[in-house]
Amino acid sequence: MVQPIPVRAKFFKVGMLQYISHLDLVRTMTRNLVRAKIPAWYSQGFNPRLKLTFSLPLSIGTQSECEFFDIRLTEPMAFDEIKRRINETLTDEMQVVDVYTSEKKFSDIGWAEYELKLTSPNLPENAAESLANLYTNPLVLTKRSKTGDKDVDIAPFIDLRECVQTAEGVTIRALLSADSANYLNPEYLIKAADQKLGIRFDDPFSEYYTIMRREVYLSDRVTVFR
C-alpha cells in the first residue's frame, strides 16, 4: 500500500455554528468526508476509524475564521477538488477556504488572534481605556483546570493589539496564548471585565458580545500558522 498523503484544510465556522461544540464538530465532519467521497485514510485495526485531527478546539460561543483539520489520503486528489467536494457537504456557516500540504504541526501553534466586540449602552466612561489598562497589567483570575481552581496571573498570556471605542461599545483585538500548556480561552477577557471593572452583559438584547478567532500564529507571534 502507498504511503497515505497528509493534507490540511483550513475552514471557517461562524454564525449559529458557534454553538456546535468541538466534539460534535469532530463527529459530524467524519460523516461529511464520507459524503464528500474523499479517499480518506482509516486507522488500521479491529475497528477502523477515519483519521481526522483538528487544531485548537473552539469553545461554544466563539466563531472562527481560521480552523484547521488534517486528514490523510489513500490516493492523490487535487486540492481544489477536495475543497469543492467538502464544501458541498457543508452549509454557508462553515466552509473550507484552503486545502494544502502542511509544513507545520499543530503543536507549533503559539498564539491566536481574537476580535471581541462588546456592545452595550451601559459601558462605563473611558471603557476602552480601562480595558486596555486591565489587559496590559498583572491580572489575577481564578482559572479552572482539570486539577482544580487556581489563581493565575493571565497577563503574560495576553498581547493586546487594539482596544477602541466604537459607536456600539468597544472592540478589542488581542493575541492570546494558544500553546497547549497555556491556552487562554478568550472568555477570560470578558470575565476579567466583569470581575475587575463591573462590565456586565445582563440584557441579551442590548448588552452582548461576540468573539471571533481571526488568525493563528507560531510562538514568534509574527509568522502566520498554516
Add this chain to the structure above:
Amino acid sequence: MEQLTPKAAAERLLKRVEKPGRYTGGEFGQIIKDKSQVKARFAFCFPDTYEIGMSNLGVRILYGAINQHPDFWCERAYAPWIDMEEQLRKYNIPLYAHESGDALRDFDFVGFTLQYELCYTNVLNVLDLAGIPLLSSQRGEDMPIVIGGGPCTYNAEPVADFFDVFSIGEGEEALPEIMRLYVNMKEAGTYTRAAFLHEAAKLDGFYVPSLYDVSYNEDGTVKAYTPRYDDIPTRITKRIIRDMDKAYYPDKFVMPYIETVHDRIILETYRGCIRGCRFCQAGMVYRPIREKSVETLDRQARALYESTGYDEISLSSLSISDYSKIDGLCDTLLQWTDAAKVNLSLPSMRLDSFTKELMDKISTVRTAGLTFAPEAGTQRLRDAINKNVCEEDLLRACRVAFEAGKNQVKLYFMLGLPTETDEDIEGIAVLAKHVVDTYYDVYRGVKGRKAPTVTISVSCFIPKPFTAFQWEAQNTLPRLLEKQQYLRSKINDPKIKYNYHDAEVCRLEAVFARGDRRLSKALALAHEKGVRFDSWEEFFNYNQWMAILDQCGLDPSFYADREFGEDEILPWDIIDCGVSKAFLLRERHNAYQSTTNRNCAEQCTNCGANKLGGERTWCSRSL
C-alpha cells in the same frame, strides 16, 4: 427590542442555555424554500427534546413527503428544554420553527406527532409557548390548524379538545391531501376554519373531534358518538400506504450536529407485524403487513449512505427477523456495506430466530450485549399473551451469544399481565437463573472467564386500545408495587441485575391510554400548574397528577384498573384501525385458555385488516 425573527432573537439567549445546538437549526439537509413561492406552511412539532425528535423516523419521512410538493413547506420544531423555555418566556419570544425562524403561530398548519401519552403536557406547553390558544374552540381565523398524528391518535380522546383534526394512520399521502384541500379552499375564497374542518372530516382518515358529540351513561361509560353532520363518517378508517415500494421514502436526512438518540440510517423494511402478541398495540394498528422488496431497500440504503455518510444502517421494523427475505436482504446489503465500513444493525430480533449465521452478519453483536424479550416467566403465561417463544428458544439464543464471547444479556419482561399468578412472577427469576446456568454450561472448565450479567428489565402491563387486552384492568398501584417486591425477593443471584419501571408512570400511562375526552380538562389544569416533560423522571410527579385528576372530578381507577365491559362503547370505537373488535374479543378469550394463535405467515387468523388491502403482504384474502 430591535425587529428580529423569533429565532434571531433566541440566538441571543443561546449562551445562557445547555446544549445550544438544540435550537440553532441550520443543519445540512434542512429544506429552505422561498416563502413567496409557497402556498401552505406546515410546522412539524415533536413534543420532546431535539435529540429525541430528530431520531424519529416518522418525522423524517413526513418532512420529506410534504416538502416534495413545491408549493408546500414543512419545517421542524421541538419542545425547548426548561432552561430555554425560561429564557423564551422571560423575553417574550414565541416558539419558532427551525428552518425559517418564524413563529409557529404564523404557520398554516402546526402538526404534532403523538408518540407516547406522557408527551401530552408538552403539546400544551408548546402551543402555549407559540402563543396559540390551547383549545380548538378558542382559535380564531388567523390561527394555524392544529393537527395530530402518530400512534396515540388511535385513541386521542384525552387530547381531543386541543386538536382541530387528527390524521389517522399513515400520513405520507394524507398530509399533502389535507394541505391541498386547504390551499384550494383559500384560493377559492371558501376557507373558514369551520368550513375547512367540515371538508377535512370528509377526507379519508381524518378525524375532526369537534364534529362528533360524545354522550355518557350514568356509570361514566360512553353512550354514543354522534356526528354533527350527515355527510361525515360515523367511524374513521385509518389510512395506509398500499404499496411500500411506491411509497415516498427520504433519500436524504437532515443531519444533526449534536448527538441524537438514533444517529444513523434507519431503513424501514416493512410495516405491520405478523405476530399478534395480545398486549401489543403496534402489532395490531399497523396491520396489514406490507413489505418493501429487497431491491427497493438496497436502493434506499445506498442513497441514504451517499447523502448522509453515516456508518451504521439500522434495519427497522417491529420484528426484523420476520421480514420474509431477511437473509437475502442482509446478503445484498453486505455486498457493499463491508467495503464502505458501514455496520448493519438489527435491533428488534426475536429470540426464536436468532442464529449464529445472522449474528455473524450484524454489528450490534460486535459492540453491545444482546437483548431479548420473553415478556413472561412461564410457558403458560407466554402462551396466554401469544408470545410464541419457549424457554428452549431463549436458552439456545443465549448459548449462541455466549459461545460468540458475549457475557451480557438483557431480558425484557412485563408484570401484571392478565391471568398472572405468583408462579409466573417467580418464573421470571427462574428463567434468568437458567440463562446464568447456560453461560456456565458453555464455559464449563474454562478458567479466567468473566462472570456473566443477566439484566432483567421489568415493566408493568398497560392495557392499550386495539389489543386483545384492551378490556383488561391494570393491576392497582399497590398490587404492582407488591409484585415488584415479590420478584425482587425471588432473585438471589448477584449475577442477575433487576431493573423495573416506575409503576406510577405506568399507571398514569394507562389512564391516558384508555382515557376519554373528559381528561382534556385534567391536561389543561396540569398545564396551568406548569406540568411538562412527564416522561422525564426528574419531572414526573405522581401525587400532583392524582390531585389534578381529583380536582377535575376524575377517577384514575375508572380508566386504569377497571375491567371494561365487552359490550361497552369504548372511547376509541370511533376509529377503525382495520383489525376488528370481534377478532380482539376472540383473542381475549383465547388468552384465558392459554391458547396460542398462528402468525400471519402460517395462517390467516381473520383479524380483518386485510380489508385495507396492501402489496407484498401475508394476507391470504387481500382485496
